[in-house]
Amino acid sequence: MSAFKVGIVSLVVGAIGSVLIWVTPSWFPTDAAVQAERQDHLYLALMILSSFIMAIVTVFLIVSVWKFRARPGDEDRDGDPIHGDTKLEIAWTLIPTVIVVAFAFAAGIVLVKNEERPAGRLIVKVTAQQFAWTFTYPNGGTAHELVLPIDKPTQFDITSRPTDVIHSFYVPEFRVKSDAVPGLITHTYATPTKTGTFRLICTELCGIGHSQMRSIVRVVSQEEYDIYVKSLPKEPQQQGGA
Amino acid sequence: MAVAHATDVSHAPGGDHGHGHGGGAPTGSIWLRGSWVRAIWVSLLFACVAIGIATLIRAALGFGEVYSSEVAATFGLTFWAIGFTVGIGCFDYWWGYLIGRHDWVEEDHSAHGAYSWRDYFKVNTDHKVIGIQYLVLTFIFFLIGGALAEGVRAELAQPGTQIASPGLYNGLFSAHATIMIFLFIIPSFAGLGNFVVPLMLGAQDMAFPRLNALSFWLLMPAGIMFIASFMVTPFDAGWTNYAPLSVQGPLGVTFFAIGVQFAGASSIATAVNFLVTIVTMRAPGMSFWRMPLLVWAQLATSSLVVLGTPFIAGSQFMVLYDRVMHTGFFEPTKGGDVVLYQHIFWFYSHPAVYIMMLPGFGIISEVLSVHSRKPIFGYKLIAFSTVAIGVLGFTVWAHHMFVSGMSPWLRIPMMATTMLIAVPTGIKIFSWLATIWRGVIHLTAAMLFALGFMFTFVIGGLSGIFLAVLPVDINTSDTYFVVAHIHYVLFGGSVFTIYAGLYHWFPKMTGRMYDERLGRLHFWLTFVSFNVTFLPMHWLGLQGMPRRVADYEPRFGDLNMIISIGGFVLGASTLVFMYNVISSWARGPLAPANPWRALSLEWQVSSPPPIFNFDETPQVVGGPYEYGVPGARHAIVTVHTPEPEVAVPVTATLTRGAPERREAILSSMKHILVVANQTVAGEAVIAAIRRRAGTEPVHVTVVVPQGDSGDGWVIDEAAARAAAESRLAQLLAALRDAGIAAEGEVVSSDPYEAVLDQVESGRPPSEIIISTLPRTRSGWLRKDLVERVRDRTRLPVEHVVVNVPDPEASGR
Numbered sequence A: 001m002s003a004f005k006v007g008i009v010s011l012v013v014g015a016i017g018s019v020l021i022w023v024t025p026s027w028f029p030t031d032a033a034v035q036a037e038r039q040d041h042l043y044l045a046l047m048i049l050s051s052f053i054m055a056i057v058t059v060f061l062i063v064s065v066w067k068f069r070a071r072p073g074d075e076d077r078d079g080d081p082i083h084g085d086t087k088l089e090i091a092w093t094l095i096p097t098v099i100v101v102a103f104a105f106a107a108g109i110v111l112v113k114n115e116e117r118p119a120g121r122l123i124v125k126v127t128a129q130q131f132a133w134t135f136t137y138p139n140g141g142t143a144h145e146l147v148l149p150i151d152k153p154t155q156f157d158i159t160s161r162p163t164d165v166i167h168s169f170y171v172p173e174f175r176v177k178s179d180a181v182p183g184l185i186t187h188t189y190a191t192p193t194k195t196g197t198f199r200l201i202c203t204e205l206c207g208i209g210h211s212q213m214r215s216i217v218r219v220v221s222q223e224e225y226d227i228y229v230k231s232l233p234k235e236p237q238q239q240g241g242a
Numbered sequence B: 001m002a003v004a005h006a007t008d009v010s011h012a013p014g015g016d017h018g019h020g021h022g023g024g025a026p027t028g029s030i031w032l033r034g035s036w037v038r039a040i041w042v043s044l045l046f047a048c049v050a051i052g053i054a055t056l057i058r059a060a061l062g063f064g065e066v067y068s069s070e071v072a073a074t075f076g077l078t079f080w081a082i083g084f085t086v087g088i089g090c091f092d093y094w095w096g097y098l099i100g101r102h103d104w105v106e107e108d109h110s111a112h113g114a115y116s117w118r119d120y121f122k123v124n125t126d127h128k129v130i131g132i133q134y135l136v137l138t139f140i141f142f143l144i145g146g147a148l149a150e151g152v153r154a155e156l157a158q159p160g161t162q163i164a165s166p167g168l169y170n171g172l173f174s175a176h177a178t179i180m181i182f183l184f185i186i187p188s189f190a191g192l193g194n195f196v197v198p199l200m201l202g203a204q205d206m207a208f209p210r211l212n213a214l215s216f217w218l219l220m221p222a223g224i225m226f227i228a229s230f231m232v233t234p235f236d237a238g239w240t241n242y243a244p245l246s247v248q249g250p251l252g253v254t255f256f257a258i259g260v261q262f263a264g265a266s267s268i269a270t271a272v273n274f275l276v277t278i279v280t281m282r283a284p285g286m287s288f289w290r291m292p293l294l295v296w297a298q299l300a301t302s303s304l305v306v307l308g309t310p311f312i313a314g315s316q317f318m319v320l321y322d323r324v325m326h327t328g329f330f331e332p333t334k335g336g337d338v339v340l341y342q343h344i345f346w347f348y349s350h351p352a353v354y355i356m357m358l359p360g361f362g363i364i365s366e367v368l369s370v371h372s373r374k375p376i377f378g379y380k381l382i383a384f385s386t387v388a389i390g391v392l393g394f395t396v397w398a399h400h401m402f403v404s405g406m407s408p409w410l411r412i413p414m415m416a417t418t419m420l421i422a423v424p425t426g427i428k429i430f431s432w433l434a435t436i437w438r439g440v441i442h443l444t445a446a447m448l449f450a451l452g453f454m455f456t457f458v459i460g461g462l463s464g465i466f467l468a469v470l471p472v473d474i475n476t477s478d479t480y481f482v483v484a485h486i487h488y489v490l491f492g493g494s495v496f497t498i499y500a501g502l503y504h505w506f507p508k509m510t511g512r513m514y515d516e517r518l519g520r521l522h523f524w525l526t527f528v529s530f531n532v533t534f535l536p537m538h539w540l541g542l543q544g545m546p547r548r549v550a551d552y553e554p555r556f557g558d559l560n561m562i563i564s565i566g567g568f569v570l571g572a573s574t575l576v577f578m579y580n581v582i583s584s585w586a587r588g589p590l591a592p593a594n595p596w597r598a599l600s601l602e603w604q605v606s607s608p609p610p611i612f613n614f615d616e617t618p619q620v621v622g623g624p625y626e627y628g629v630p631g632a633r634h635a636i637v638t639v640h641t642p643e644p645e646v647a648v649p650v651t652a653t654l655t656r657g658a659p660e661r662r663e664a665i666l667s668s669m670k671h672i673l674v675v676a677n678q679t680v681a682g683e684a685v686i687a688a689i690r691r692r693a694g695t696e697p698v699h700v701t702v703v704v705p706q707g708d709s710g711d712g713w714v715i716d717e718a719a720a721r722a723a724a725e726s727r728l729a730q731l732l733a734a735l736r737d738a739g740i741a742a743e744g745e746v747v748s749s750d751p752y753e754a755v756l757d758q759v760e761s762g763r764p765p766s767e768i769i770i771s772t773l774p775r776t777r778s779g780w781l782r783k784d785l786v787e788r789v790r791d792r793t794r795l796p797v798e799h800v801v802v803n804v805p806d807p808e809a810s811g812r
Helices: A003-023 A034-068 A086-114 A222-230 B036-060 B069-088 B092-099 B117-121 B127-156 B166-201 B209-231 B252-280 B293-324 B338-355 B358-371 B379-395 B408-420 B422-436 B445-468 B470-476 B480-510 B516-542 B554-587 B659-667 B683-693 B717-737 B751-759 B785-793
Strands: A122-129 A132-136 A146-149 A154-160 A167-171 A176-180 A186-190 A196-202 A214-220 B670-675 B698-705 B741-747 B767-772 B797-801
Touching (some): A003 A034, A034 B422, A034 B445, A086 B408, A086 B422, A086 B445, A086 B470, A122 A146, A122 A176, A146 A222, A154 A167, A154 A176, A176 A186, A176 B470, A214 A222, B036 B069, B069 B209, B117 B127, B127 B166, B127 B209, B127 B480, B127 B554, B166 B209, B166 B252, B166 B293, B166 B338, B166 B358, B166 B480, B209 B252, B252 B293, B293 B338, B293 B358, B293 B379, B338 B358, B338 B379, B358 B379, B358 B422, B358 B480, B379 B408, B408 B445, B408 B470, B422 B445, B445 B470, B445 B480, B445 B516, B470 B516, B480 B516, B480 B554, B516 B554, B670 B683, B670 B751, B683 B717, B683 B767, B683 B797, B698 B717, B698 B751, B717 B741, B751 B785, B767 B785
Parallel strands (some): A146 A214, B670 B698, B670 B767, B698 B741
Antiparallel strands (some): A122 A132, A154 A186, A167 A176, A167 A196, A196 A214
8 A cells, every 4th residue: 555556546536526527517607708708717627626636635534544543452553753755745845836826827817818908898887885786887877787788898997985885896697896995996897798687796795785785787789788778867976086 | 925926918828938839718808809809890990980081081172972982982991901901910910019019029929820720710820720711711702603603594594584684693793703713713722822832842831921811811801892792783894894884883893993902912912922932941952843843833823923913903993093083094085095904904814814723733733643653744844834824924915805906916916925825735734644644543532633624624725725816716705605715714724623632632731531432423523514514605605695694595595504504513513522521621530641642741741730840841852753763752851749540541542651650659658648737646537547558558657737827826836836746746656556657747837838748759648638627617628728639639638527625715
C-alpha cells in the first residue's frame, strides 16, 4: 500500500467526479447573458479542480483510517518516525501555486471581457432606495421595471439616494452584481442573450424591507424595447452625487 | 495573662509568608472587597455618574434635548463596563501600589490558583484558572449564539413570517454572528491557549498574570452589552455593521459599537501577554524550532490581533461619532465616504478570520500527531505557512468588497493575493494527511473531530477559492453561497478544532477522563447534521437566494425546511457534549498525568497541574513530536510531588500512564499524615489511625498546627504551645503502645500550610487524617479545610470529629 498508488487511485476518483460534474445539469439558473456563459465555464473548471482536491483528501483520509487504525495490541506502538520529504513538499507548494496563478489569469481575462465597454452600448441608470428600484433610460424615461433589448451590450450606472443606505443590484440570470452606494456611481455590464423575464434582487442588507426589495428584468426584441421606452414618462429624477 | 490581638484583616488567613498560599477565607466586607456584589454597585455608580455628567454638560451648553438616549448609552455603557472590571477586583493590586497601601505585598499570590470551586468566580491570576473561566464563559456564549441561530432557522424553515418580523430577524442574525465571533471563537482560543501555552513552554504562568485576569473580565461586560441590546432595539445591520445603515440604525447599534471596544481590548491584552510569554519565557533549550505548533499558531495569531484589532475599534468609533456627534465620516452629504467604512472594517475583519483559524490549525497539529503516534510531517513548512498566512492575511481584505464599488483596479491584486493564500493552507492540509499516513491511529473523540475537520475545512477552503475568482464572486457575493462558505470554515473549521482541543486537553484541565462513547456520539451527530445544514446552501446561493433575508422565493421552501431540521439536530448535538463535560468533570474517572502518552511539556505534570506548574524549570532537549524515534526526549522534567494513585482508566488502550511509577507507589510503605491540634489526643484519632493501618506496616507523621486559631484570638501562645506538645506526646505514646511507628511535631503554620509542607516534602504521605472539633466550634471547618485539602492534594482524606471539652471561655 504505497502512498503513490493511493495517489493514483485518488486521481482516478477525481476524474470520475469530474465526469459526473460535467454531465450533471447545471446548478445555475438559466444563463441569459454572455457574462453568464463565461462565469459558468469558469465555475465548471473550478468544480473539476475541486473534484480532484476533494478526492485526494477524502481517499487519503479513508485509506489512512482503514489501514493504519490502531488494533488491539497497538497500545504502546508508535508510527514510523517520518519527519518530511523535501521533494514532496516542494511539489505540493509549487503545483498549487501554478494552479491558482492559472485560475487567477483566467479569471482576469473573463473579468476584462465581461466589463468591455463597446461604443454604442446602451446605458441605463439604476437608482436604489429603501425599498424600490428606479430605472432611467437614455431618453429620460423612468420606470420601476427593467426592460432590455436582446444582444445589446448594456452598461448600468448604479447609485443609491444620497441619504439612503447601500443596496446591491443583482440579476442572477446575468451573473452580474454591483452595490448601489450613496454618493457614488458604480458600474456593471451585461449583454442579454435570451428573451424572458428574470429577477432583480437586492443583495445588500438595507433594512426591514431587504427581502422584499426585488424587481423584474424583461429582455425583449430591440423593437419592443424601443416602443416600451418611448412610452415612459419622463420624470426629472435625482441621480445622486457624482 | 490574656494578650489578645485581632487577626490582621489584610492578610489572607491562609498565612502570608511573603508569597503566601492563596485560597484562604476572604477578609473584609463583601461590599468593599473585590467581589460580584462590589462589581454590581461600582459599575452602576460609574454608569450613573457618567450619564449624569454628560447630561449636565448638555444642559449647561443649552441643548434643546437635554437627555439623549444615544449619549446616555454611549457614556453609560462605557463606564459601566469599566466600573465592572474595577468592582470585580481587576485593579486592586495596582491601586494598592498607587495609593501606597500599608499592607501591599509585591509578590502577592493571594489571588492565585484554584483551591476551591469558588476561586473560579473571582479575579484569579493563575493562567489555568483563567483558561477555564474563558472556556466556560465562551461556551455559554456559544449556546446563546446557537439559540439565536435556531431562531434564524425557525424563521427560515418556511417562506413567509414564522416567528420573527423582519426587524427582529435582522437583529437575530446580527447578534448570532457577533456573539459567535467576538464572544465564542476568538476568546475560546484565547482560553485554551491560556491554559496550555505556558505549560507547553515550561513556564510557571503567563508573563502578565494580572493583565491576563483583566482580559478575561473585560469580556463579560462586552457580552452582556450585545445581549442587552435586545432590551432596547437590537442592532440589525449585521455583525459587519455597514454605514450608512448602521449610522441610521436603532439604539442597539451603539451597544454593539461599544461592546466591540471591550471585546477588542480583551483580545489585544491577551495577545500582548502571549507574545511576551512566547518570546521571553520558553524553557531553556526550547528554540523556536522546538516549540509545539500550537505555540507557533498563537504567536502568529497574537501578532494579527495586536496589529489588526485597532482597526475595527476605529471603524466602530467612527460609526459612533457619526451617530452621536453627527460627524460625517460616512455621510456623502457631509463630504464623507461610504466605502471607506468597509476598507477600515475589513482590514481587521479579514485577519480576524485567520485569528479564528490559526490557533485551530495549531490544535489540529497537536491532536493528529499525538493520536496517530507520528511526528508532524514537514514541521518547518507548517510553521512557515502559519506565519505566511498571517502576513498574507493583511493583503486580502478587499476581497470582501469586490462588488462594493471600490476602485476597480484594486480587485485584481486582491484576487491575486487571495488565490495565493490558498497555497500555505494547502501545504498544511497535505502535511497533515502525510502526518497520519503510516501512523497508529487512535480514533478518540479529539481525533474524530480532527479528521472531520480535514474534510469539512477543505470544502470550506475550496468554496473560498471559488469566491476568490472575481467573476464567480461577483455572481455569488451576498448569496447563500457565502453563508455556506463561512459556516464550513467557521464551524467545520474553527468549532471542530475547538471541540478537538477540548477533548484532547480535558483530562489535563479537569483531572478526569470524559466518556469516550458519548464523545463519538457527539462527533457523528455533529458531523452529519452539520453537513445536512450547510451543504445545500451552496446550491441555494447559486440559484439566487440572497443572504440576510427574512423571506425567500417559495420554491426554496423544501430545502430550507431540510436545512432547518439539520440545524435543530446540530443544536441538539451540543447537549450531548455538555452532558459529557458536566458529568465527567463531576464524577468521571480520575485521569493520569499523561493519558495520551504525549511528549509535550503539559503532559509531564499531573492532571490537573500543580498550582505553579513545574517544581523546577524543565530542560528541553529535543523536538516535541518525536514519536516512533527510540529514546527521543522532548524535555527533562523534575517532579517533586509523585503522582497520586489513580483510578483504573476508562479505556485500557489509552490511559496506561506510567505503570512503573504506580508499582513503586504501591510497594512502598503506607505513610499516614495526621493533622490535629486540640483533638490530637482524642480516642477517635487513635482509632482512625489503627483502622487505616490495618495489619500492614505503616508510618505515621503527626503535625499539630498552631497557626490560624480560628477566630483569631490567641490567649497565651507559650502556654498553648506547651499544651499542644503535651497532647502530641500522649498520642505518640499511645501509638507506640499499639506498635505503630510514628513521629510528630508542633508547627506554627496553619493546618492547610502544614499539609502542603508535608505533601511537598521528600517523604509525602499517601493518605491524610484530619481531626477537628465539631462543626459548631471548629475554625478549621469554617474555612473548609477538609475540602480544600482533598481538592488540592487529591489524596484520600479522612475527617474525624472529636468533641473535646472546652477548656477556656473563648475556645475554638
